Amino acid sequence: MKPIITASEYVSESAGPRPPVLLDVRWQLGGPDGRTAYEAGHIPGAVFVDLESELSGPAGSGGRHPLPDPEAFGAVMRRAGVGQDTPVVAYDGAQGWAAARAWWLLRWTGHDDVRVLDGGLAAWTGELTTSVPEPAQGDFRPRPGALALLDADGAAKLARSGLLLDARAAERYRGEVEPIDRVGGHIPGAVSAPTTQNVGEDGRFLPAASLASRFSALGADAGTQVGVYCGSGVSAAQEVLALELAGHPAALYAGSWSEWTADTSRPVATGPDPD
DSSP: OOSEEOHHHHHHHHTSSSOOEEEEOOOOTTOOOHHHHHHHOBOTTOEEOOHHHHSSOOOBTTBSSOOOOHHHHHHHHHHTTOOTTOOEEEEOSSTTHHHHHHHHHHHHTTOOOEEEETTGGGGOOSOOBOOOOOOOOOOOOOOOOSSOEEOHHHHHHHHHHSEEEEOSOHHHHHTSOOSSSSSOOBOTTOEEOOGGGGBOTTSOBOOHHHHHHHHHHHTOOTTOOEEEEOSSSSHHHHHHHHHHHTTOOEEEESSHHHHHTTSTTSOOBOSSSOO
C-alpha cells in the first residue's frame, strides 16, 4: 500500500464503508504545543496524539525521543479508535515528520493500513472544527518487529557495510552548528541526506521517480541495505517513508544522534565527507 494519501482521497474514503481513523500529530521541536493548535482548529473527526508523551518514551540515555513502550502505545491507539483492521491516516503541520513517526510506529507494531496525509494540514482545503470527537474504543494490539530497527551498534555497522543516511540539516551533519544535542557532526560513514529534499515547496512528497533518483545518487542501489537516523528519530521516519515511496525499504535508528552522542566513547565525524 502506498504510504501517503491526498486530501481528496481522504475525503472520498471518509464517505465510504471503511472511513479511516484520523490522527492529528502536530508537533514542532521547541514548541508551540501541538494540542493548542489542535484545539484552535483541526480536520473534522481528527483525534490529537501527542508526540512527546504518547509517541515517545521518556528522554534519557536512549535519546530525546526513544520509542514508547509498545503496550502504552497500543493503549493510545485504542483510545483513538484504532482497530486491528481500521484504516489510519495521520497528519501534522508540515513536512510529515511527526505524522511519519505515527505511521512508522503503527507499521512497526504490525498495522498494515496506515498512511500520511500528503502535505499535512496545509493541503486540507475543507473546513476546520474545534469539536473533539469521542471515538469508540479500538482493538489494536501491537506486535513489534514488522519494520527494521537499528540500535547504535547496528547503525555503526551499517554505515560500513551498507548505506546509513543522516536526515538532519547539512550544517548539523558537518558539525558547523548543533543547537540541540551535545556535539555536532555525524556517525562515521554516514551520508548526508536532509529530509527537506524529500518534499517540494508545497510540503508534498516528491514523485516516486524523483525520490528514487535522489536516493540512488546517494548510494541506495538495488540490494543495498539502507538505514536512516536524525536528531532523535522523528524526522528520520519521514525519510524512511520517502525511501518506501522510492522502492527502498529502510531501517530506522530510533535513538539517532541524541542517543549516539550520549555515550562519549562513540566516535564523531565532522565535515562534508562521511569519514
